[in-house]
Amino acid sequence: MALDASAGGESKSVGSMLVQLLKKPSQEQIVLLLVLALLVIFSISLPGFSTLTNLLNLVRSISILGILGLGMGLIVISRGIDLSMVSIMAAAWSIPLNQMEAGLPIGWAILLSVFIAVLIGAINGIVIAFVEAPPLFVTLAASFVIYGVAFWIAPAWVVYAPKNAPVLLYPGQGLLFGIPMPIIVFLVAATVMHLFLSRTSVGRFVYGQGDNPEAARLAGIPLRPLIVLEYAIVAVLAWLAGLVWIGTTGSMQMSITQGTMVFDVILVVVLGGISLIGGRGSVLSVVVGCMLIGTLLNAFTIMDVNSEVQNIIRGMVLLAAILLDNWLHPRDEETARQGD
Amino acid sequence: MLTRQILARTAAVLSAAAMLCLCGPVVAQAQDEGGTKAARELRAEYDTAVKGKTIGYVPITLAAPISAEWGRMLEMEAAWRGMKYVVRDPNFDSAAQLQAVTALVNDKVDVLIVQNPSVTLLVKELKRAEAQGTHVIQINMASNYKSDAFVGADWHEVGRVLADEVVKQCGTASGKSGKVQIIQGELTAAASVDQVGAMLDVFSKDKNIKVVSNQAANWDANTALNITATVIQQNPDLCASVGFWGIMESGAAQAIRNAGKIDQVKVYASGEGSQLDCDQINQGNFTKFLNYKSTEQGHDLVQAAVGLLEGGVKPGTKQLAYFTIPEWVDKSNASGANCFAIPKAK
Numbered sequence: 001m002a003l004d005a006s007a008g009g010e011s012k013s014v015g016s017m018l019v020q021l022l023k024k025p026s027q028e029q030i031v032l033l034l035v036l037a038l039l040v041i042f043s044i045s046l047p048g049f050s051t052l053t054n055l056l057n058l059v060r061s062i063s064i065l066g067i068l069g070l071g072m073g074l075i076v077i078s079r080g081i082d083l084s085m086v087s088i089m090a091a092a093w094s095i096p097l098n099q100m101e102a103g104l105p106i107g108w109a110i111l112l113s114v115f116i117a118v119l120i121g122a123i124n125g126i127v128i129a130f131v132e133a134p135p136l137f138v139t140l141a142a143s144f145v146i147y148g149v150a151f152w153i154a155p156a157w158v159v160y161a162p163k164n165a166p167v168l169l170y171p172g173q174g175l176l177f178g179i180p181m182p183i184i185v186f187l188v189a190a191t192v193m194h195l196f197l198s199r200t201s202v203g204r205f206v207y208g209q210g211d212n213p214e215a216a217r218l219a220g221i222p223l224r225p226l227i228v229l230e231y232a233i234v235a236v237l238a239w240l241a242g243l244v245w246i247g248t249t250g251s252m253q254m255s256i257t258q259g260t261m262v263f264d265v266i267l268v269v270v271l272g273g274i275s276l277i278g279g280r281g282s283v284l285s286v287v288v289g290c291m292l293i294g295t296l297l298n299a300f301t302i303m304d305v306n307s308e309v310q311n312i313i314r315g316m317v318l319l320a321a322i323l324l325d326n327w328l329h330p331r332d333e334e335t336a337r338q339g340d
Numbered sequence: 341m342l343t344r345q346i347l348a349r350t351a352a353v354l355s356a357a358a359m360l361c362l363c364g365p366v367v368a369q370a371q372d373e374g375g376t377k378a379a380r381e382l383r384a385e386y387d388t389a390v391k392g393k394t395i396g397y398v399p400i401t402l403a404a405p406i407s408a409e410w411g412r413m414l415e416m417e418a419a420w421r422g423m424k425y426v427v428r429d430p431n432f433d434s435a436a437q438l439q440a441v442t443a444l445v446n447d448k449v450d451v452l453i454v455q456n457p458s459v460t461l462l463v464k465e466l467k468r469a470e471a472q473g474t475h476v477i478q479i480n481m482a483s484n485y486k487s488d489a490f491v492g493a494d495w496h497e498v499g500r501v502l503a504d505e506v507v508k509q510c511g512t513a514s515g516k517s518g519k520v521q522i523i524q525g526e527l528t529a530a531a532s533v534d535q536v537g538a539m540l541d542v543f544s545k546d547k548n549i550k551v552v553s554n555q556a557a558n559w560d561a562n563t564a565l566n567i568t569a570t571v572i573q574q575n576p577d578l579c580a581s582v583g584f585w586g587i588m589e590s591g592a593a594q595a596i597r598n599a600g601k602i603d604q605v606k607v608y609a610s611g612e613g614s615q616l617d618c619d620q621i622n623q624g625n626f627t628k629f630l631n632y633k634s635t636e637q638g639h640d641l642v643q644a645a646v647g648l649l650e651g652g653v654k655p656g657t658k659q660l661a662y663f664t665i666p667e668w669v670d671k672s673n674a675s676g677a678n679c680f681a682i683p684k685a686k
């Protein structure tokens with residue numbers, strides 16, 4: 001049934017994957033090949049690109065985007081979307097950081113931030129699952145409410161992390177065996193998410209729900225609690241991304257909620273082949289999507305391409321990914337529901 | 341005879357002295373009264389001009405340190421003068437800001453202070469305000485329309501002063517690589533455009549200066565960090581990094597610190613000069629900071645308003661400018677009045 005078709009070929013042997021790649025490549029395979037091609041081209045043409053430090057820089061620069069992408073990927077696979085992710089990231093941390101300035105101990109601050117994130121995620125999920133409101137509008141509205149409330153409680157444009165909190169700053173600032181911690185956090189989160197999606201029954205249910213919610217419900221999957229769980233997981237990943245963000249910059253900027261960051265997250269997810277129709281793609285999709293964006297951004301910075309051109313190219317890459325998705329997965333009566 | 345004469349003279353002198361003694365205070369009092377009278381009149385005229393007048397303030401957002409500090413100064417100084425102070429916080433929403441300005445113009449405030457989000461958005465309303473008799477003061481970010489007064493930094497000057505310092509440290513005479521990184525705010529923001537234009541003009545006169553990276557980080561510290569991490573890795577002999585806002589440039593400084601180069605690379609930023617900027621200097625992240633003190637700008641705003649009201653200037657007839665002195669802050673003076681504490685928003 002539909003559940004088996006969605007794993008992106010994880011259980012198949014390498015040989016059969018090659019055959020499938022030649023016959024009809026999946027989007028993530030195409031993007032992966034594109035990334036590899038770009039890496040080779042830039043290594044030859046750009047001096048200093050292929051050094052270890054640069055490659056570490058490259059991956060570090062996309063790790064926050066990647067962690068957010070893992071959450072967004074999960075929710076898009078389940079045929080939902082979460083536009084409030086960046087707001088959750090900012091709100092979950094700006095309030096505790098603000099309280100830390102007033103003397104809240106670090107342990108309590110971290111607990112408070114987890115609580116805020118999960119609470120928002122659960123509320124999102126409950127409204128979507130039980131009120132059956134479209135996730136696009138629920139999370140869009142939620143992002144405004146979260147921003148407003150967070151700002152009301154912690155009215156500061158930039159909230160700084162205390163300097164004497166190494167535990168808080170380590171995931172964003174530290175090094176482990178010479179590898180920057182953000183990369184490690186991203187890799188661990190990706191591995192956990194991969195195991196969750198491909199090895200647990202709940203993870204398989206997510207694909208089932210994304211593929212055909214009615215069929216999944218009829219098959220006995222508790223759809224409503226599942227949706228609440230999904231939005232809570234997204235919020236936890238937003239929290240994790242915020243933790244890395246704080247370590248990297250030493251602060252949390254509320255301004256990011258007003259920017260286009262959430263669209264960058266959707267970009268890497270869709271780019272890697274997680275179809276907006278749901279039920280397709282995997283953690284690998286997020287990773288290759290991030291790698292493509294990271295490689296382009298890194299090369300642009302080295303070449304000192306101006307930001308307007310960068311935006312044009314980014315927009316075109318997104319458009320190309322959506323066209324590719326359309327070509328690989330033509331919309332049909334059975335599956336095309338989202339947004340119709 | 342002689343004795344009588346002496347007695348008479350003595351009496352005259354004494355009586356004269358007595359007269360003086362009596363009159364002295366009277367005369368002095370009369371002079372004093374004249375002085376206080378003038379001062380009282382001055383104050384009375386001042387009060388007639390400003391007391392009870394309304395200042396309306398619409399920044400882009402009240403949450404940024406710069407506009408919060410302007411607001412704090414406006415509120416405090418307006419209260420002391422017996423002026424009414426109204427503030428509208430559009431919180432980065434251009435549509436809301438336009439509405440807020442329209443509403444304040446309709447309310448016929450006496451002085452309208454705006455921070456323009458773009459060079460065109462508010463122009464029509466600013467003209468309407470002046471036509472109906474409201475004084476319009478624009479702060480730091482001017483529009484295409486010259487209103488009664490402009491208070492703020494001269495962005496060309498700020499760019500030029502930054503560039504002159506970079507040339508001094510990295511130019512031909514310095515013997516250094518001359519490689520410079522520029523981090524702009526937004527490509528469309530006039531403040532950013534003018535600063536970078538002036539910088540490049542100065543740089544073009546020194547053959548040693550090479551701008552190896554000129555990118556926009558959209559006022560975001562994390563983006564600045566990512567760009568700079570790549571730039572410092574590609575150019576380990578980078579001489580200077582310049583950013584157009586302290587909070588954004590702190591990300592660049594962090595990347596340079598991570599690369600272990602904070603002692604070799606000169607890090608410069610321009611900005612409003614809050615405690616956050618001074619922290620960056622004192623932690624050794626910023627080499628120098630070009631401060632266009634928003635505390636003083638807030639004071640200048642009130643002075644401009646008072647000047648317009650007291651001078652009886654008809655709105656729309658004069659275009660006054662109150663430019664801010666940009667001042668270098670480094671480790672020697674990064675304290676006290678050079679770093680304002682971030683005001684708590686209400």
